[in-house]
Amino acid sequence: MRGNAEAHQMVAPGTLAGVLELIAGEPGAWTPIAGGTELMVAHAAGRLPASRLVSLWGIADLCFIASRAEGIVIGAGATFTDIRNHDGVAADLPLLARAATWIGSIANQSRATIGGNLVNGSPAADSSPALLVYDAEVELISVRGKRLIPYRAFHTGYKRNALAPDELLYAIHIPRRFAGHRQYLRKVGTRRAMAVAKVALGATALIENGIIGELRLAAASLAPFPARLYCTEDSLCGKRIDTASIRAARATLLAEVLPIDDIRSTAEYRRRVAANLLEEFLTELQNTERPQ
Amino acid sequence: MSATWPAIRIIVNGAQREVSVPPMKRLLDVLREDLHLTGAKEGCGEGECGSCTVRMDGELVNSCLVPVLQAEGARVETVEGLARDGEMHPLQQAFLACGGAQCGICTPGMLMAAAHLLEHNPHPALAEIREGLSGNLCRCTGFIRIFESVIAAASQTEQTRHAG
């Protein structure tokens, strides 16, 4: 334990309104802390820069999962345990349900919130590829009101996002319209559990008459933040899946991604595995679309 | 120094406790230093090894990652609360019989994770046991006898239930 608990102020207003007023009064001065699975690690290592923290833990207005006709809305304070246990998520958002099981361990899932996962903005964030391929929107809130933006526009750089200094992430809206899409999500971590993603790839695709109609591809750990692979998507849209289009898509992906060497893996490994994951997904599509 | 911090109340193993500590003090340190419950251990300080695992309001948590202010009013259960009326919990008995504890440093956290698992899933499959304990690193056993201990405790509980 290298951090100094006495050096950090922490308040728990207990209500969403209370938190919003506090941060509106001194924009940027307060660092929100939800389940602490990221910030407390930095604290223990003596690397937590924030001196004033406002607790979001247990704020009822943020802890909800609502099933609506058009989709599922998940409060930023919902934990991954909440998400794993939610029948609607399991039924309609299987990729997100699976991603929830990837978060650390049971003891991390009970504290880590989906809002924290997104706001922290790790390039390796486990929930991000699923949310990107489900074309989620994020709802931001402040005393000024709420606004909805596409999640794909939320991350703006390494550990940077679209939140204004007085804003909180309020909820994630995930449309329900992907039931007819082929869905894929795979994480390649340092081991089977308690693993940081070396690379992860998600995909949703709508196939019509053997042709790729809609396609979304998203990756973790291949860029400074989790992101869609637009060029690769474009290279495949309107195409039939065959050896040539798979080879072309692999090449596009290799040109599009920007992985790095770090303590956990190498850029080269990440690139090759990402291409393999894409090929695995496309091959699955090809095999099931092929007339029997 | 401590007098300057507001009181925080926690229910620990059923007993109401009150501490005056910085709100960012880790629950682990409060348990160990202020409440002298040293069962939960610090192995890594980053939520990776699970030796500080306790239950908070019925959920499994790494107490090294919980600022104590967030435990205000919570029910916290630690390894010290597992045995009741001088009798070891079925899991503790099974770990003893099956060799689930070797050096013992991961054991308090491992027991809490196992107890949490069995509460939600009284008859877990091996894969579910593996997942339920995957946040608790043990360097001695290779986990095999821990799995056997959990299976033995699950069947023990079942027998008790039938007998009762």
Next chain:
Amino acid sequence: MSTAATTRIVGAPVPRKEGVDKLLGRAQYLDDLEFDGMWHGATVRSTIPRGAIRAIHFDPRIDWSQFAVVTAFDIPGRNCIRMIFDDQPCLADGRVNHCDEGIVLLAHPSKQRLREAVAAVRIEYDPLPPVFTIEESEHQDVIVWGEDNILKSFLLEKGDVDSAWARAAHIVEGDYRTGAQEHLYIENNGAIAEYSGENGVTVWGSLQCPFYVHKSLMAVFNLPEDKVRVIQTETGGAFGGKEDYPSIICAHAALLAMKSGHSVKIAYDRMEDLAATTKRHPSRVRHRTALDANGRLLAMDIELSTDGGAYRTLSPTVLSRATLHAPGPYVCPNVRIRSRAWATNTVPYGAFRGFGAPQAIFAVERHMDEIAAAIGMDPAELRRRNFLRTGDTTATEQLMRDPVILDKLLDRALAESDYHARRARFARENRTNPVKRGLGISAFYHGSGFTGSGERYLNSLAGVDVTPDGKVRVLVSSTEFGQGTNTILTQIAAESIGIDYSDVIMAPPDTGIVPNSGPTVASRTSMVVGRLIQRAGAQLLEMLRQHAGLREDFTRQEFFAACGCYRASHGEVVSLCRYEAPPNIYWDDETYRGEAYGAYAWCVQVAQVAVDSVTYSAEVEEFWSVQEVGRVLNPVLAGGQVEGGIAQGIGYALYEKVVWQNGHMANNQMTNYIMPTAEDVPPIHIFFEEIPFAYGAFGAKGIGELPHDGPAPAILNAIKDATGISFNAIPLLPEDVCARLAEPAPVEEPATV
């Protein structure tokens, strides 16, 4: 010799002696202890791998009068950690030889103020060129230790290797490498010390070898034996990592206690423990092997090098064990092993379960599969043709007098794993399956106890006494750190005396109370120390029969009555025994000939792996281990030792990589140093064959290290079986597999003539 049928307690799965305390969470580990008025200690460490210390600056914004500050200057005795050769300083004095070397010690009542103070000490250096690898060290352009960077070397020769090549039908060469491995005990290193002019130094520590620390503290403080007291606290894992390092941290805590006038606790956090403490020696082993047309070994020429780090510490003995395990469990008429430990500017490498054997066995067992491939023989058959058997001699010309049953172990391992049928099935399935499966074997021995004359030099003393309140106590300095010392020694005492397990307890592991039964290392506790307890028990009975009228058959009540009677007439009821070497043991330290070990434990392991061609990751799917460790004293504990060793071996092979940056461990966090979790360990099937060893406790040989020796080569052999690619270095990470699988297979077939 006793057999299972004739013992009551030995061989039974009695529960762990200290198990209840551990399960209730009330076992007291070092950091659970708080003393009145205790201060906390911390260490200012070097940030460069090599250089001269020009100045130490203390930031004037800190009121240093509130702190205890210790540098090398404050050491009252010798500034060294006494091990084999006293070259490692207790605190760096004028020069640093590795990153994270202790330079200044600080103590204060507040942990927080202490951390700020550590950050406020700045060391100014004149850097010197460092050496980081075996290759750089053996190049000898930069000399960082002694005259030639060689910490120790051995030459072992049997027969005439040079004349064998001409007669060979096949010559196969290979080059094998292993990386550093971190112990990753879940309890970090820690110590608490007190100092007084009257009583000298008392330390409590998480440690394996109380008398190693005792010896080192006597030198650092220039104090006589009776003014230094070392007490082991409940120890949360060690694996060799608390064999030599506690001598450093205990000395540091004691220096701060002396300077501050308070008791001082130093408890490392994970980052400090990973960065500053010992690890397994990296190695490079080159094999050149001659075989006849039938696949029988004609000559083995082995060049073995280890990276020892900045100081000599335990490198000579680790190298010795590596050398003696390098030829594997095979008969070969001509053997030459040249081995050297090289100095580099990293944290000194130290003891780690297996102690050089896992490195040597990785090389020879990987090499056996390369030979098998080169000569077109099944790997199991090649091993069988060359196995040591009863009556054969080893590379040191040790005659195998006791039964050697490698054939039986191999047969059982092949049968239990359904080796041939599975291999055939995988070969078929791999043609179309993106997941490639394979099976691999390793066969090996592990010498029990200290090498050569080591046990004679140790001259261990151990025994039992009986307390006035009616408990038999085991008196040893052998410590419990999870492996089961408390349980098996109390089982042995109870069995030997003929009383119940519950009537026997362990005396506190305190050098002020217990005799020196030697260090708790080298798979020696069951066999060597256990034997002393068995003898001490029998001797106690003899005493009571002669002097207190105890009958041949007695009840519990009669036994303790006799003890009372003895106490009244003769004083303390205590029975101590000193080590006696088994007969026919001869060892020559100069030529490395003779009985290298009093006994060997034997093992054959089989690993099944799956290599995913999408992710390049190799996972162990199932594992079999068949071992002969003499008599099994406690089947639950023995099984736990084997499974734990295998899990650690799987980590060594596939997960655990120390990432170095300029001589500093860069991934010194559990998030980034990857050990297997509950989800990564496969089903492990273990089988014991028992051949009681006449000079071990109730027939026991060593067990603790053996299981860690074989998984790495078995796994890499299985990967070769699965992919057709030879990987000769560990840890083997998916990135390494990717680099080879993703490219056209390079022409790297082993040279064969």
